[in-house]
Amino acid sequence: MASLHQLHIAHILLLLATLLRAAEWNTKDFLKREHSLTKPYQSAGFGIPNWDFSGNTMVTSNYIRLTPDQRSKRGTLWNSVPCKTRNWELQVQFKVTGTTKELFGDGFAIWYAKERMQDGPVFGSKDMFSGLVIIADTYSNHNGPHNHNHPYVSAMVNNGTMSYDHDRDGTHTTIGGCEVKFRNVAHETWLAIRYENDKLTVSHDLQNKNAWAPCFSIDGIKLPTGYYFGITAATGDLSDNHDVITVKTYELDTPAGVSKDERADILPAAEYFEPPRDHKEDPAPSSLSGIKTFLLLMFGAFCCVVCVVIGIMIYQNQQENSRKRFY
Ligand SMILES: [Ca+2]
Incomplete structure (x- = not known):
């Protein structure tokens, strides 16, 4: 009896060991401290290790305020260590609060960009940038019909040649997005940006559920290594407090x-x-559209079939002629 018990215990221990090992295998993703930011931020008045800030950014003991709830402010917070990792996940805990109920803005942006600490019009950072930006846009600029309401989270990939168009809320350069209600909530709000095997996935945790809800996911995104993570925010005629609390990079x-x-x-x-929603000045596309290409291919295939049929007919005709000559 005792030996049977021992056998059972041994089995259970073996099972536990296997489970533990499996759990270990699942935690290969590990925190990159040099790209992360947690409280307390400052080390004895020497700034934040691995992070630089500029503009109206203010560091307190509980949050980093990129902009106060005042007009025409810009604040930035940039990681000073380039990301050498090909696949990564960035998790940002943030807070957007304001006194107004209807009109507020402009929003904040999370960057993986070549250029850092460069003041500019895209939510406090440089336009015509190289890299990826995830924009949490709280104000709809209303110039043209939109398919979505604000606040809206969207992504843009740029190789330095495209301009972010505020008047259209960047809709003609957006690669994906979702509506999100992250403003003036009492609990923690998070955004996660996962870049894995050329796939970009943006998720959020806004309901205080400790679980990621999908925003969008897109394949075929090429980003080089060696760029910088950053978070910037801007206010215009309308304003909000834009606060960053935690950044975790895995x-x-x-x-x-x-x-x-x-x-x-x-x-x-x-x-x-x-597809562009309300952008009209786009130059005519130089390459053929999908339908035109399809029709051309169909015509080509038809020509091939006709050639083959004619060929066969000529061949049969010749065969017949040669047979006739025998008789
Ligand atoms: Ca906007």
């Missing part, structure tokens, strides 16, 4: 055979763009 695994840190020399690119 290194994610890469598939077998793919180095964790490579690709410093590619240009940022997105294979897919959302």
Whole structure:
């Protein structure tokens, strides 16, 4: 009897060991301290280790305020260590609060960009940037019909040639987005940006559920290594407090055979763009549209079939002629 018990215990222990090992395997993603930001921020008055800030950014003991709830403010917070990891996840705990109920703005932006600490019009940072930006836009600029309400979280990938168009809320350069209600909530609000094997996934935790809810996910996003993480915010005629509380960056695994840190020399690119909603000045596309290409291919196939049929007819005709000659 005792030996049977021992056998049972041994089995259970073995099972536990297996489970523990499995759990270990699932925690390969590990926190990159040099790209993370947690309380307390300041170390004896020497600034924040690995982070720089500029503009109206104010560091307190409980949050980093990028802009106060006042007009025409801009604040930035940039990681000073370039990200050498190919696959990563950035989690940002933030708070957007204000006294007004209807009109507020402009919003904040989370960056993975080549240029850092450069003041500009895109939510406090440089336009025509290189890299990725996730924009949490609280104010709808209303110039043209939109398919969504604000606040709206969207993504843009830029290789330095495109301009973010505030008047259209960036809709003609957006690669994906979702509506989110993150403003003036009492609990913690989080955004997660996951970049894994060229796939960008943005999720949020706004309901205080400790679980990620999907915003959007897009394949075919090419981003080089060596860019910087940053968070910036801006107010205009309308305003809000834009606060950052925590930033956590995790290194994610890469598939077998793919180095964790490579690709410093590619240009940022997105294979897919959302169809423009209200942008009219786009130059005529130089390449053929999908339908035209399809029709051309169909015509080509038809020509091939006709050629083959004619060929067969000529061949049969010749055969017949040669047979006739025998008789
Ligand atoms: Ca806007």
